[in-house]
Amino acid sequence: MRAAIVASGSELVRGDRHDRNGPYLAADLLRRGVEPARITVVGDDPAELEAAFRAGLEEDLLVVSGGLGPTHDDRTVELLARAAGVGLRVDPELEAGVEELSRRVAARLNRPYADFAEGVRKQATLPVGAEWVGLVGTAPAVVLALGERVAVALPGPPRELQELWPRVCETEPLRRLLARGGVPRRRVLRLFGVSESAVAQALAAVGGDGHGVDVTICARDFEIHIDLFVQPGADARADEIERGFEAAAGQYVFSRDERTTAELVLELLRERGLTLGTAESCTGGLVAARLTDVPGASDVFHGSVVAYANDVKRDRLGVPEQVLSEHGAVSGEAAAAMARGARDSLGVDVAVAVTGIAGPSGGSAEKPVGLVYLHAAGPDGELARRLDFPGDRETIRLRATVAALHLVRRLVTKS
């Protein structure tokens, strides 16, 4: 079972915006047992769109995002119908639905509905034989069954697409199609502190993937994410492969599910009844931002002092002037004082501090760009790390952020 994904949008093909829909759909299709063959990003050029649709219709499933809007350069329905060799029709029920929404938009923008009428008719036009699902915005999802194959068109805004796609999967044509494929189970291993090549070697040592087990090894967010896609009946082989990873790098495994590291850290602290704060210099709030990205973080995470300037380190975190003058703001001593100061200042049980040189300037021979000190302090002890990260400013800041979260994890699990 194979699918082609077409993401349309001139801002996407011009690199003004990254396509989020293709990766979302690909990952979800894989979970549903459909292999994504390709993701094609095209603009609004009709010839490009039609060629991509024709190629996509040769797969079991074609999923298109974007091009369902009211303006002349939204051509997905027209060109999909042409590529599939079917005509067009206006769906009266859909037209009524889009009209109702558009009348509300017109009222809010204080514009006459007449400005919208042509666009409404356009958005209510479907390929003959297609059904629709919606509406989240003013565009519906369109499902067109073509014998054994199915073509789907979804609105481009990621929020609308992600709300409509699971509903599309419940339609009869998709249910029939998905029932034909076997759904592989996914096993997950997350590692930190080990190289991608060591993990790849461990896989090679147990004979590689295949025989019903597809393995992806991916360095992501400076962690190593291993996914095993296990076909029905291949569990014994998957166990063997997992044991190979365990033998080679078991001590680096920190998770066996898809939670983010921030979720995991918050959960570990929650279980132990501990609160958390951060003291950040070079990461400038990124550790706090990661933690507060998690809904419901507030029972564990209380706050942060972003101490970019030395006087903030001194006055708000109580870093002694002597530490700053003798060891510098980027030092293990400063990191330790920041972490202890954050515990006091924020009134939290555990605090992690980050100070370093993110570059591009500010480095020296003994303190080069990429040098980062981390310090975690809690009720039962402390942990310190000195790291030398390669890469640019963004990379160094992100690596330091991830490493800070892992240092908290290690402190509270004593691992």
Next chain:
Amino acid sequence: MRAAIVASGSELVRGDRHDRNGPYLAADLLRRGVEPARITVVGDDPAELEAAFRAGLEEDLLVVSGGLGPTHDDRTVELLARAAGVGLRVDPELEAGVEELSRRVAARLNRPYADFAEGVRKQATLPVGAEWVGLVGTAPAVVLALGERVAVALPGPPRELQELWPRVCETEPLRRLLARGGVPRRRVLRLFGVSESAVAQALAAVGGDGHGVDVTICARDFEIHIDLFVQPGADARADEIERGFEAAAGQYVFSRDERTTAELVLELLRERGLTLGTAESCTGGLVAARLTDVPGASDVFHGSVVAYANDVKRDRLGVPEQVLSEHGAVSGEAAAAMARGARDSLGVDVAVAVTGIAGPSGGSAEKPVGLVYLHAAGPDGELARRLDFPGDRETIRLRATVAALHLVRRLVTKS
């Protein structure tokens, strides 16, 4: 002049990682006067790769990223040669270069070089007639001239690709190709506080684009980004279109260059000799992280108090207990007290505060999810805003972050 981009990698086509190379190359090609026709993301399936290469070779330029590594599933060179109808050869100079690098890697990993030898020979294999540029990692960039057309293969890691691509553009085949196209000039307008449809209408009112001026209107990061790509000789038409935008939405234009809003805000404060801090609740450090993303931010940005818990708002920002109990932590009064408290606490001239309900839970009838209060306080006055953002947690946090930066901009420019 048109280009096809092929990004290869099974982690990309499976949605495990977002492709960064396609958008980078597309945006850069556009600046060099080449229109990106499509970006195709494919895995390591040979048939998919070859089909994408064949389609790409029909354009003036094909640029491929990835698949140049030493392992069996790296097939770009072999399949590119097949699609172009040329043979393969080992380049001795390239082989010596890759060998030298690989010997160093082997020594570092404490593995015998023999493990690497086969991969080295593979990475030194090129299509007949191709030249190479490199090495940044162990893979070179490959440039293959095919009559008037050119095919380029670049290593997949974004850092290597972005270092090699400008050098590839200096090779003879690319210079010849780029010289054939006219390079459009780019004009930029950035707006905040106006809807995409109002801007689209302004464009329609002046007769739309075309006649040598290509206009993209893109809602990005909750701002409206307008780009005019102006062909040589079309400046008068571009002026007309710009005047149309000015007439319809001139008061919302905040920038005419490609600097980020964080850069712009820091520059405005720097010119005025002012320092900046933030006090953040629902954004949890995101405003500080945006500001410190800019190299050299430290002369302006001094720090932040991320006050997620009420006691941090009270103890670290001096928000009166009475404000919290009478108006709540999400209120205009709390935002004002946070901003004033941050000025004192961080010792900065200007502070911006954010407090709101990012959801998904925590909303109520009078304070729904998406309600955000902003307050900016400086030496010459204050500005407050109450906003109701639609969307999910991530969207609300990002919108609040962008709006906070713009509030600082408005405060210091008194606009």
